[in-house]
Amino acid sequence: xxxxxxxxxxxxxxxxxxxxxxxxxxxxxxxxxxxxxxxxxxxxxxxxxxxxxxxxxxxxxxxxxxxxxxxxxxxxxxxxxxxxxxxxxxxxxxxxxxxxxxxxxxxxxxxxxxxxxxxxxxxxxxxxxxxxxxxxxxxxxxxxxxxxxxxxxxxxxxxxxxxxxxxxxxxxxxxxxxxxxxxxxxxxxxxxxxxxxxxxxxxxxxxxxxxxxxxxxxxxxxxxxxxxxxxxxxxxxxxxxxxxxxxxxxxxxxxxxxxxxxxxxxxxxxxxxxxxxxxxxxxxxxxxxxxx
Amino acid sequence: xxxxxxxxxxxxxxxxxxxxxxxxxxxxxxxxxxxxxxxxxxxxxxxxxxxxxxxxxxxxxxxxxxxxxxxxxxxxxxxxxxxxxxxxxxxxxxxxxxxxxxxxxxxxxxxxxxxxxxxxxxxxxxxxxxxxxxxxxxxxxxxxxxxxxxxxxxxxxxxxxxxxxxxxxxxxxxxxxxxxxxxxxxxxxxxxxxxxxxxxxxxxxxxxxxxxxxxxxxxxxxxxxxxxxxxxxxxxxxxxxxxxxxxxxxxxxxxxxxxxxxxxxxxxxxxxxxxxxxxxxxxxxxxxxxxxxxxxxxxxxxxxxxxxxxxxxxxxxxxxxxxx
Numbered sequence: 001x002x003x004x005x006x007x008x009x010x011x012x013x014x015x016x017x018x019x020x021x022x023x024x025x026x027x028x029x030x031x032x033x034x035x036x037x038x039x040x041x042x043x044x045x046x047x048x049x050x051x052x053x054x055x056x057x058x059x060x061x062x063x064x065x066x067x068x069x070x071x072x073x074x075x076x077x078x079x080x081x082x083x084x085x086x087x088x089x090x091x092x093x094x095x096x097x098x099x100x101x102x103x104x105x106x107x108x109x110x111x112x113x114x115x116x117x118x119x120x121x122x123x124x125x126x127x128x129x130x131x132x133x134x135x136x137x138x139x140x141x142x143x144x145x146x147x148x149x150x151x152x153x154x155x156x157x158x159x160x161x162x163x164x165x166x167x168x169x170x171x172x173x174x175x176x177x178x179x180x181x182x183x184x185x186x187x188x189x190x191x192x193x194x195x196x197x198x199x200x201x202x203x204x205x206x207x208x209x210x211x212x213x214x215x216x217x218x219x220x221x222x223x224x225x226x227x228x229x230x231x232x233x234x235x236x237x238x239x240x241x242x243x244x245x246x247x248x249x250x251x252x253x254x255x256x257x258x259x260x261x262x263x264x265x266x267x268x269x270x271x272x273x274x275x276x277x278x279x280x281x282x283x284x285x286x287x288x289x290x291x292x
Numbered sequence: 293x294x295x296x297x298x299x300x301x302x303x304x305x306x307x308x309x310x311x312x313x314x315x316x317x318x319x320x321x322x323x324x325x326x327x328x329x330x331x332x333x334x335x336x337x338x339x340x341x342x343x344x345x346x347x348x349x350x351x352x353x354x355x356x357x358x359x360x361x362x363x364x365x366x367x368x369x370x371x372x373x374x375x376x377x378x379x380x381x382x383x384x385x386x387x388x389x390x391x392x393x394x395x396x397x398x399x400x401x402x403x404x405x406x407x408x409x410x411x412x413x414x415x416x417x418x419x420x421x422x423x424x425x426x427x428x429x430x431x432x433x434x435x436x437x438x439x440x441x442x443x444x445x446x447x448x449x450x451x452x453x454x455x456x457x458x459x460x461x462x463x464x465x466x467x468x469x470x471x472x473x474x475x476x477x478x479x480x481x482x483x484x485x486x487x488x489x490x491x492x493x494x495x496x497x498x499x500x501x502x503x504x505x506x507x508x509x510x511x512x513x514x515x516x517x518x519x520x521x522x523x524x525x526x527x528x529x530x531x532x533x534x535x536x537x538x539x540x541x542x543x544x545x546x547x548x549x550x551x552x553x554x555x556x557x558x559x560x561x562x563x564x565x566x567x568x569x570x571x572x573x574x575x576x577x578x579x580x581x582x583x584x585x586x587x588x589x590x591x592x593x594x595x596x597x598x599x600x601x602x603x604x605x606x607x608x609x610x611x612x613x614x615x616x
Contacts, residue, residue, distance in 0.1 A: 064360040064595055138390065144347075144377070225349060225387055227375035229359045231366035240347065240375040250378060253352065253505050255530040255596060260507075 045271075049264030057265055061231045062247065066258030069251070071266050073230055077146070077241035078215055078273070080234050084150025085157070085214050090207050092154070093161030097203075100162075101169040102191055121159035128156040129223030137224055144226045147237040152220050157210040164206020168199040201288040208281035212274050218245040244270045342372050344576030349377035350384025350397030351481050352504070353524045354562050357423055358397060360591035361584050368583070372576040380504065381481030385565075389413050394570035394577045398563045399425065399481030399524075400488070416568040418615060420608045421600055422584060423592035426545035427485060427558040428528040429538040434517045437466045440539040443490065443557065449520065450475075450486075452495040459518065467518075473500035474512040474521030480504060486522060489557040510534065522558075525550065526596030550598045562597070571615040578616060585609050 052067070060070025096117075104110040132152025142148035172195050180190040196203075221243055228250040234241040248270065251263035348358070355378045362374050379387065381398045388396035389409045402410075402419065410417060429446065431438050437459065441449070448462055449471060459466040475496060476482040487496070503509055506523045513521040514534035525545055528537060537544060540558055549555040564584065570577045585608045589599030 061363070061366070062359065063363055064356065064591075137392075143392065144375075222379075225377050225379050225383070225392070227347070227349070227377040229355065229362050229376035229378070230374065231362055232373045232375075240345070240373065242375075250355075253507060254356065255506065255524075255527040257530065 045264045045267050048261045049266070049268045052262050052265035053268055058269070062229065062250075066256060066262050069259070069262050071244070071247060071269055073233060074242050074244045074247035074266070075269060075273075076233050078244045080146045080237075080239075080241055081150050081153065081243055082211060082215060084146060084237065085153045086207075086211055088151065089154040089157050089161055089210065089214075093158050093207070094165050094203055096158075096162045097165030097169055098191060098196075101166055102187070102195065117159050117162050121163060124219075125156055125217055126219040126223055128152055129220030131155065132220055133224050142238065144224055144240060145238045146234055146241050149221060149224055149226055149241075149243070150237075152224060153214045153217065156217065156220060157214050160210040160213070161203075161207050164210070165199070165203045168202025168206065169195060171202065172198040201285045204288075205281045205285045208277055208284070212277045212281075215243075215273060215277070216245055216270060218249055221246050222249075244273070342369050342576050342579055344371075344574060345373045345375075346395075346570075346574065346577045346580045347375055347393045348384075348395040348397065348564070349379050349387045349393045350395075350564075351381040351399040351562070352378045353381075353399040353425060353480070353482060353526075354397035354422070354564070356526065356595040357562070357588060357592050357597060358564075358584070360595055361587055364587060364591070365580055365583050369576075369579065372580060374580055380477075380479045381484065382479045388417075388565065388567070389415070391415060393567075394574065395564050395566045395581060398565060399560065400485045401563070402565060403484075417565050418568055418571075418611060420564050420566060420581070420585060420611065421561040421604060422564055422588035422608075423562045424550050424598040424600060425560055425562055426525040426550035426555050426598065427482060427522055427560060428525050428545050429520065429522045429540060429558070430513055430528055430535040431520050431538055432513055432515075432517050433534065433536050435536055437463070438520070438538055439536070440542055442541055446490050446540070447492075447494075450497055450500075451491055452497045456499070457497070469518045471499075472512075472516045472519040473497055474509040474519060475500045475502050476506065476509065476523055477502045477504040482523060485560050486558075525598070529596045547593075547598050551601065559598075561600070562592075566612075566615070568615050571612065578612070581612060582609065585612060 052069075056068075057070050058075065059072055060068060061073050062071075063069040100110065100114060100117075104113075129152065132148060132155070136142050136148040136151050137144060140148075142151075176194050176198065177190055180194045185193070226242060226246060227240055228242050228246050230240060230242055244266065248263050248266040251259045251266060254260075355376070358376050362376060365372070365374060376397075377384070377387070377393075381400060384393070384396040384398065385402065385406045387393050389406065391413060402417075429441065445462055449457065450473070455461075457471050458468055459471055460468045462471075475486070478484075483496075483502075487493070501512060503512075506527045509521045509523050510527055510531045513519040514531070520538075528535060528545075540555065543549050543555045545555045545559065550559040553559065564581070566577075566581055571581065572578075585605050589602070589605060592599050
């Protein structure tokens, strides 16, 4: 007596196996689509820009001659910008997250605040540019300075940092807090010595990714109207400056074809900075995660 | 162990913020001191080392010329900090009206409403021409019919009349194909100038693709047989092999026809508008604008524009001297 009809089983199985294969291929193609796009983009930019990428490119100011043009002012300007954005946004962001997660009571007002922070994260960057132009540049009279642009950028990435920090703080098990209280620690001691150390990898990763966004963001800078043509380095927070994405945008608009290549070289510099920042984020995450 | 880490972190960030606050004060004082100090009246400004800051903004068409001038100027006066934004003619005037800039570059004349706003803001200004540009009308290289257009034909092509236009509507002997339009964005002085001399206040065809990036227009026209577009002369010059130039009323834009004024009505002067008070009080700003007028001709030619006749620059320099 036979328990199974082999042919019938095989017939149904082949159908299922093909079905499975089709879906697998589809999902694989979906993944590859993004990767291939990235690869093509990288290939194009590298082949176009690599010839212009050398030490002179990093140490020269912008020039009307494509082969003399350099990115010094923009690179240093972007670093200055980050020097403002990083402390302002991280202090404010982590502070807000600690308040919302550890101190704030669950009531309507706090729910409203939480909801709006998430909403803010979705506001287009150009809107933050308009806000910065009105408040920092004009009302506070900071002008088109590093400080004004930095504060605007801080506002832009603040919601992202708050949400990331909130998630990280929420992920700390409640038992750890209770154990801390049980040992007689105060709330602040608990936050400082138990919650924050456990949450720091998540907070820093989120913050650095948010900073990477800020360094590549153009729209708010365009709205604020920071200059592109300048031949000096900033010497203080109220100094005029230009930033990497602005300089790249300006080159890409030039009529001379050679400037398209210079723009590609600029993109390579920006991407290197971005990759460095992201690697730091990964390094920090791995290093701290091992400890807890 | 953990504790001091956070303490140092807080301390570092705190001090960064504090430093920021202090830095801003000194920078402000510094600026004032710099701009006020060297107020000597010497004409041979090039010999003395000036200090100060000069801020400008405006047209992206003028930007390549100004960039070249700024680059040269940094060689003669390294301590004068000139910064120029590229917000477009309209955007530049907005900042000029807000009092944020000492000069504003424009690829068209100032509009009446902008004048009124400047008056309200109490800002006196002076117009200085720095170069010529020939607004170039271009078509695809495969386009073998539209080689010479009259102003009337241009109007017929570019003015919105509610219908979908074909080349055969302009001239019956031309192909029965839809016209594809590429135009600079409405915030650009190039658009405004075209609006003034060709459209004469009428609406631009709504089918037109607008872009603030002239390279996009070049790509658009070079990629479609039935396309037509217009932009600054420099963009045509750099992309000669991908585009066909259209003669307007029988005249092709060249350095000679643009400078000689034969290429009408599409040759236009490029300007910089200077704030009179800045010329008077800010030695560095005065010196930079003077340098601009002295060198704009050569720089314009170097980046693909056309220089003004020599006497125009002399005239401009005289006007500028009067402001001091």
